[in-house]
Amino acid sequence: MPVRLEELTMNDIPAYRKVYTQLKQDIKEGHYAPGTLLPTESELEQRFSVSRTTIRKAVELLGNEGFLKKTQGKGTEILDTSTTQRLNHLTSITETLTSKGYTVTTRGMSIEWITPPEHVADALMLSPGSKVYLVQRVQYADDRPIALMNNYLRANYVPGLEQHVNRFNSLYTFLEQTYHIILLHAWERLSAVAADFIESQILQIPLGSPLLCSKRISHIEQGPFEYSIIKLVADKYEYSVYLEGRA
Secondary structure, three states: OOOOOOOOOOOOOOOOHHHHHHHHHHHHOOOOOOOEEEEHHHHHHHHOOHHHHHHHHHHHHHHOOOOOOEEEOOOOEEEOOOOOOOOOOOOOOOHHHHHOOOOOEEEEEEEEEEOOHHHHHHHOOOOOOOOOEEEEEEEEEEEEEEEEEEEEEEEEHOOOOOHOOOOOOOOOHHHHHHHHOOOOOEEEEEEEEEOHHHHHHHHHHOOOEEEEEEEEEEEEEEEEEEEEEEEEEEEHHHOOOOOOOOO
């Protein structure tokens, strides 16, 4: 049995997370064009009324995610992330499809406060009796169903989540902007499964059609936060992995 983390209440959001979220949103929305330089640390200190240490921590996170590149003697450059997928970086299915030019919509969403199955509680290192939010969605790409999504989230970090049903497409972007949740790393396992009757009906594919099944445990600074099970129509989605050298 894994060691379980103590339940944590949602305290004041650290300043660096607020800065990180706002700068990331500014980059995604084009307020900072690729190839230009991020404002100086002094300018960002004044804008956000925080310390230089806070600014540096937020900028470091954005650099790790491939949004920024710091060059000695030049400054911090905004990188172009619109045309290529950032391999080995945490992205949602929605973000990946959108970056490839698809129009992504959510048709059908449910958010429930539940006692999770045992394997989910173990993955999230929850204490007995702890609750999670289960977010269920059907995702469409260019008006065709492509994915069934089940995301289990530690409830203490996202209070009132059920009030946001049908108000977002990308869960990760929503969590960043609304709850200032920063996903640091994840473990993901991929497998091939056959669509059962209900899945085939929802995804509008023949019974037994191949699906790509992704199971992912995503971590925040305090520990595991999300356990997701996502099933995608196999002939409409692909994963690309960069490999280098031999051990």
